[in-house]
Structures are given as structure tokens and as C-alpha cells.
Amino acid sequence: MKPGVSMIGCAGMYLDRALFKRRQPSRVGNQLVQHIQKPLRICGSDPNAALSDVMYPTIAEILEIPSVARGLPRVRSGRAALDTRIRWVHVNEQQNPAGSLSGGELILSIGVPASDPTTNLVEYISMLKSAGAAGLMIEIGQHVQALPQALVQHARAISFPLIELRQSVRFIDVTEAVHGIILNQHYARLKFTERVAQVFRGLAVSGATVEQVVTEAAALLTLPVVLEDLGHRALCIAGGNPEEVLRDWMSRSRQTPGVTSGDGPRGWEVAPIGRRHNRWGRLIVAARKTGDERVAMVLAHASDTLTLLRLANSRNATPTQDAQEKILADLFRSPQIPGESLLTRARALGLNPSAAYGVLMLATCPQDAEHLMSSISAATHRLGLAAVVGRVTNDHLAVIMPNVATDGNDQQSLERIVAALPPEFVRAVGCAQSANLNGVPDALVEAAYISDVVNAGLCLSTRRVWRYGDIGIRGLLWNLRSDSRLLSFADEQLAPVLRKESGDDRKMLLKSLRAYIDSNGVIATFAKHLDLSRQTAYARAGKLSRVLGKDLTDPVCRLDLHVALIALDLIERDVRGVVS
Known part of the structure; x- marks a missing residue:
């Protein structure tokens, strides 16, 4: 008998039992923990469900631990199963170990059962696998000079990992190292869970914006996160290059149907947003599923936070309307030729890059902007016109309409839109034309300039909608007003x-x-x-x-x-x- 084996075995079994009890609390304890830590269940997903299977070390990783590597381990069978995760290691010299195992153990042995002539080696290996053992590691030396061929052959037949240690090792060092890894990962995962909960709880309490929630989710995962609506329009992106992530977004997103992670050929991680019977969007990590359960946990927390913020939002604007307003403001502030990332965002939001756009800019009072936006949306809907509406400054509202010209028959449509608006909310209206999406920033600036000239009281007329050619010398004098x-x-x-x-x-x-x-x-x-x-x-x-x-x-x-x-x-x- 190898010195210290019985003590090592007892210590290993003791730690095994302690960990087993820690993993299997009493029914009363379970209920108490579930009551205290019960997560929000708005979206029908459990943010902590991803933690049910902690990232335990694999057999391959254990073989690289210095205390094991010193034993010169050699894999005799089951090489394809070396990625099996080990819940703990257990020293066991019983011929029938079934009663002492609960599953997921890597068995350490000095070869007592393998060297005993009364042991049925085929049954021994079969019982280990049936009892849930993940593998068997035998030290070659005092009790067994070489692994019996019958043992090796049957282990190979059932693809059961069998490793021999060609040098003597201290089993207590192995158990301490592996259990240390397991406990450290438990602790790290619990700390990460606590951090995620604190971050999103703070965002919900402070009334954060959609952009802040998505940005925090991307920062926690160091992966790109996209918020989209049910029409697969990308409302917000964080943590990645928009040109790359949002390329052909609507088409690629449709390949990931439903709300289940890993669906579709792309294997993206997704989380639904909104109440179970009132979904309004999805959060997506646009990367092939990697098996990291932290992704599902963060997305679930972020999804619940967005749902709460939407319910608590005093504005009537939907997340899609908010996203459209932001893209309009960014287009208005962009240089003459907008960057590719901005155009990619616009396309992912559903704006046709090749369509001609009619642009309206309405000057108003800041306190009237919300009411005026609602009136514009209602007017364009009644006229059957697709329109993107949003505030680009405190006192300017922009409207862009694909496939609408600012002259000819479409001019009447623009007049009807403005005529349907409460006159007390509208100070001036300028319009411009863009041949395609690239020209929208220039058209927005031109329309804002026209509305400012008209709003200055320089254009006395009953005209409702003004073009660049209508303002004439008044526009020149407006530009020179500080000269x-x-x-x-x-x-x-x-x-x-x-x-x-x-x-x-x-x-x-x-x-x-x-x-x-x-x-x-x-x-x-x-x-x-x-x-x-x-x-x-x-x-x-x-x-x-x-x-x-x-x-x-x-x-x-x-x-x-x-x-x-x-x-x-x-x-x-x-x-x-x-x-x-």
C-alpha cells in the first residue's frame, strides 16, 4: 500500500462529500435561496439559468496541471472524450465504486483493483462508466507495473478515458489543485453574476437610455450586441464595427428565427424583449454560439432591463422611433459625405440607400416638439406615406420620406401633411430633395437653413412649405446677418x-x-x-x-x-x- 493512500482517500472523499452537499442543498434551503435570488421573469427567461452548469475543468486541462504533468500522464483510451468536464476528483480503490459516486468524477487510483486477480476488469470499467465517472487515472508503480490489456481494450471499446501515470505523484496535490480550480471558478462566476445584476439594476433604477443598456451588455461580454425590432431593423449597436456587424443585417438576422439561442445556420445568441405576449424586439450577439453561458445571462438581464425601461417610459415613442430619431440627428450632424458606418446603420434600420428622399424640416418650440412629432406621424399614416420622423435639434423636427419628391404631385402631399398639423406648433417649414441616402445629410441642412430664414420673419407669405428657390435674397441676407x-x-x-x-x-x-x-x-x-x-x-x-x-x-x-x-x-x- 502506498504511504498516505488511505489518508488521501479519506481527504478526497471528505471534500467530495462537502462539495456534493454544497451542490445539493436541502429542499428548505433551496426554496429560501430561490426566494432571495429569484430573478425578474418578464421575458420568460431566467438570467441565472446559465449558471446551472459552472465551467468545470476538462480532463485535458487537468492533464496540464503541474502536479499531474509531473506524473508523465499517457492517454490509453477515450482521447475523444478528453473535453469532458470534471466536477471533482475522487480517490477510490473499490472494485465496485458505484455507491460512492454521484457523476462527473475523475477517479484516481494506485491500481489496487486493476492488480487484484479477483477483479473482473471488464465489469470494473463498465461500473465506473455506469456510475457516472468521467475517467480513470491509474498510477503505474507499486501495485501495477503495467495496465492489464483487458482493462485497456474494454475502455477503448466504450470510449472511456483511461490515463496512466508513469511517475509517482501526490494525489493530495492533484485533488487540491483541481478542487481549487473548481472553487475559484465558482467564486469568479458568482462575482460576475453579482456584477451583472448590479449593473443592470442600476440602469433600471436610473432610467437609462437604450444605448446605455446595450453598451453595458457589450462591455460585459466584450462582444458586439445589436438591438433590433420585430422587423429585423437594427435599432442600436455597441461593441463592434458597425460596417462589419450590420452588413446586410436584415437578411442575415432573418436566418436566426424566433427567440431561441443557436437557432438558424448562424448560431447567434438571442434574447427576446418585452412581455411574453407583447414582444417588441430582440437582443442579439452576432457571433456563432461559443458555449459561454455568460452570454445568455447578460442578454437576459439586459432584456429585462429594456422591458422595464419601456414600461416606465412616460413618452409614447417606441424604441424604433427613438432609433429613427437618433439616426436622423446623426445624419444632420454628419459631414457632407456621411461615414460608411453611419450609412450602414441607416440601411440596417430599413432606409433604402438608392431611394430618392423628400425632406421636411419644421421649426418649432422645444416644448411643442413631442406633440408635433405625434401629429406628423398621424398625418403621414393617414396619407399612406412612409416617413421617418425625429428631433434633430431642440427646436427642429426632421421628416424624411422615401420615394417622395418635393415638386409636382408630391408637393401637394407635402402641403397636405403640413396643413394637417396644429398651426400653433409650426413656426416654419423648409423642404429639400435628396437623390439617395448619401445626400440626405445635405438635404437636412438645406431644409433647416430654409426653415430658419422663414422663421426669422423674412418671408411674409401664406405659403406653407418653402424651397431654396423661394427665399431668394432673404437667404443671402440671413447668411450675412452678422457681417x-x-x-x-x-x-x-x-x-x-x-x-x-x-x-x-x-x-x-x-x-x-x-x-x-x-x-x-x-x-x-x-x-x-x-x-x-x-x-x-x-x-x-x-x-x-x-x-x-x-x-x-x-x-x-x-x-x-x-x-x-x-x-x-x-x-x-x-x-x-x-x-x-
């Missing part, structure tokens, strides 16, 4: 009026001058605008001419004054903006 030369010109032209000491005189003269310019110098029209008699109108026009020192019948003179008045309006608008 000192324009400011000096306006002050020079209007100085005799603006320097009047009496405020009433200034207001009367400016009102009269605006009416005269709008009337294009026609006295009959001028008189009608101010509700004056023709004789009084002539007298008023003469007074204007004397005060300004200009011949108002001269068209060039009227043009100078008209430009100066528009510049004055711009100056006063900027001053009001600063004061407010």
Missing part, C-alpha cells in the same frame, strides 16, 4: 428714421416705409395698406422722402431701403433672442 458691412449699410440707409427722438415717430415712419416698399411705390396700394386717403398717402410719402433724403420713386432707392429693412429685422431678431 459688419451689412449692419453698417442698414444703419446708414435708415439712420434718419432710427435716430428720431420720439418713439412714436420712429414706429410711424418705419411702418409707413414698410408699407410703401411692399406697395412697390404705388400710392393707391400704399394708401390701402395704411387705410389712408389718397391725399394723405401722398403727404405721407413726401414726408418719408424728406426725412430719408431719398427719391422714393427711384426703384434702386427702394431696393436699398428694402434690403436695409430686412437687415434691421435680422438685427432686432438676434437682439430679442439674446434678451430672451
Whole structure:
């Protein structure tokens, strides 16, 4: 008998029993633990279910442990099963070990049963496998000089891992090393579980955004995570190169049907989002299933958090609408030629890259933006127009519509959309045209520019929708509104009026001058605008001419004054903006 074998066996059996009891708590203890640690079950998935099978070391990994490697291990059979995971190692010298095993053990032996002539070696190997043993490791030396051929042949016949140690090792070192690995992995996994729970609990309590939840999930897994809706439109991505991950996304995503991880030829990990009977999307790790149960756990927690945040969201906007708003804002802020990653995101969200787009930009008050977005969505739905709506700045709402032109028959559609909106919410509307998705950023900027010019009060008309060609010189003056030369010109032209000491005189003269310019110098029209008699109108026009020192019948003179008045309006608008 090898010295210390009985003590080693007792120690191994003791630790085996302790670990077994730890894995099999009492029924009362189980219920208490389940009650305390019971996870959220909104989506019908258990975030901790992935931890039911802790990542135990494989037989192949155990063979590389220094305390085992010193024994010069040699695999005699079952090489294909070396990836079997070991729940613990157990020293056992019984001919019939069935009663002392619970499954998943790697049996350590100094060869007592194998060297005993009364042992039926075929039955011995069969009983080990039937009892759930994962493999048998025998030390060659004091009790057995070589493994019996019958033992090796039957182990090979049933693909049972059989390893011989050609040098003496201390079994206590082996059990300590393996059990240390198991306990360390238990602890690491529990710490990871605690960290995941804390992260997503904090996100739920703080009312985090969808982007924050997806970003945290990707950071925990160091893998790309995509949020999509039920139409397979990618709403958000984190943790990867969008150009690569989202390439041909809708087509690839449809190859992973349903809500079960590993379905389809791509083997992606997925988690449904929303209540069981009200799903609205999926979280996807777009990588072939690797067997890492942490992925399923993180996705389940992230899914539950997104479901809670959606239920607690006071806005009526859906996650799809939020994603569309974000892509519009990013397109608006992008350079002239948007980056490929931005266009890839847009395509993955369902925007056709080759379609022509009609673009509307509506200027509004920040507090009215939510109501106006709802009204736009309702109007486009009634007209049967596909539209993407979103806020691109605090006081600008953008609408892009595929296959809608801003002239011809489609112009009437745009007019009907704007006509259906509450007029008190709309300050100005600019429109532009893009030949394809690449041109949408420029079209958004152009439409915003037009709406700003109109919103400045420079375009007095009953027109509802304005194009670039409609704003003319007003647009030029808007661009030059901060130019000192324009400011000096306006002050020079209007100085005799603006320097009047009496405020009433200034207001009367400016009102009269605006009416005269709008009337294009026609006295009959001028008189009608101010509700004056023709004789009084002539007298008023003469007074204007004397005060300004200009011949108002001269068209060039009227043009100078008209430009100066528009510049004055711009100056006063900027001053009001600063004061407010």
C-alpha cells in the first residue's frame, strides 16, 4: 500500500462529500435561496439559468496541471472524450465504486483493483462508466507495473478515458489543485453574476437610455450586441464595427428565427424583449454560439432591463422611433459625405440607400416638439406615406420620406401633411430633395437653413412649405446677418428714421416705409395698406422722402431701403433672442 493512500482517500472523499452537499442543498434551503435570488421573469427567461452548469475543468486541462504533468500522464483510451468536464476528483480503490459516486468524477487510483486477480476488469470499467465517472487515472508503480490489456481494450471499446501515470505523484496535490480550480471558478462566476445584476439594476433604477443598456451588455461580454425590432431593423449597436456587424443585417438576422439561442445556420445568441405576449424586439450577439453561458445571462438581464425601461417610459415613442430619431440627428450632424458606418446603420434600420428622399424640416418650440412629432406621424399614416420622423435639434423636427419628391404631385402631399398639423406648433417649414441616402445629410441642412430664414420673419407669405428657390435674397441676407458691412449699410440707409427722438415717430415712419416698399411705390396700394386717403398717402410719402433724403420713386432707392429693412429685422431678431 502506498504511504498516505488511505489518508488521501479519506481527504478526497471528505471534500467530495462537502462539495456534493454544497451542490445539493436541502429542499428548505433551496426554496429560501430561490426566494432571495429569484430573478425578474418578464421575458420568460431566467438570467441565472446559465449558471446551472459552472465551467468545470476538462480532463485535458487537468492533464496540464503541474502536479499531474509531473506524473508523465499517457492517454490509453477515450482521447475523444478528453473535453469532458470534471466536477471533482475522487480517490477510490473499490472494485465496485458505484455507491460512492454521484457523476462527473475523475477517479484516481494506485491500481489496487486493476492488480487484484479477483477483479473482473471488464465489469470494473463498465461500473465506473455506469456510475457516472468521467475517467480513470491509474498510477503505474507499486501495485501495477503495467495496465492489464483487458482493462485497456474494454475502455477503448466504450470510449472511456483511461490515463496512466508513469511517475509517482501526490494525489493530495492533484485533488487540491483541481478542487481549487473548481472553487475559484465558482467564486469568479458568482462575482460576475453579482456584477451583472448590479449593473443592470442600476440602469433600471436610473432610467437609462437604450444605448446605455446595450453598451453595458457589450462591455460585459466584450462582444458586439445589436438591438433590433420585430422587423429585423437594427435599432442600436455597441461593441463592434458597425460596417462589419450590420452588413446586410436584415437578411442575415432573418436566418436566426424566433427567440431561441443557436437557432438558424448562424448560431447567434438571442434574447427576446418585452412581455411574453407583447414582444417588441430582440437582443442579439452576432457571433456563432461559443458555449459561454455568460452570454445568455447578460442578454437576459439586459432584456429585462429594456422591458422595464419601456414600461416606465412616460413618452409614447417606441424604441424604433427613438432609433429613427437618433439616426436622423446623426445624419444632420454628419459631414457632407456621411461615414460608411453611419450609412450602414441607416440601411440596417430599413432606409433604402438608392431611394430618392423628400425632406421636411419644421421649426418649432422645444416644448411643442413631442406633440408635433405625434401629429406628423398621424398625418403621414393617414396619407399612406412612409416617413421617418425625429428631433434633430431642440427646436427642429426632421421628416424624411422615401420615394417622395418635393415638386409636382408630391408637393401637394407635402402641403397636405403640413396643413394637417396644429398651426400653433409650426413656426416654419423648409423642404429639400435628396437623390439617395448619401445626400440626405445635405438635404437636412438645406431644409433647416430654409426653415430658419422663414422663421426669422423674412418671408411674409401664406405659403406653407418653402424651397431654396423661394427665399431668394432673404437667404443671402440671413447668411450675412452678422457681417459688419451689412449692419453698417442698414444703419446708414435708415439712420434718419432710427435716430428720431420720439418713439412714436420712429414706429410711424418705419411702418409707413414698410408699407410703401411692399406697395412697390404705388400710392393707391400704399394708401390701402395704411387705410389712408389718397391725399394723405401722398403727404405721407413726401414726408418719408424728406426725412430719408431719398427719391422714393427711384426703384434702386427702394431696393436699398428694402434690403436695409430686412437687415434691421435680422438685427432686432438676434437682439430679442439674446434678451430672451
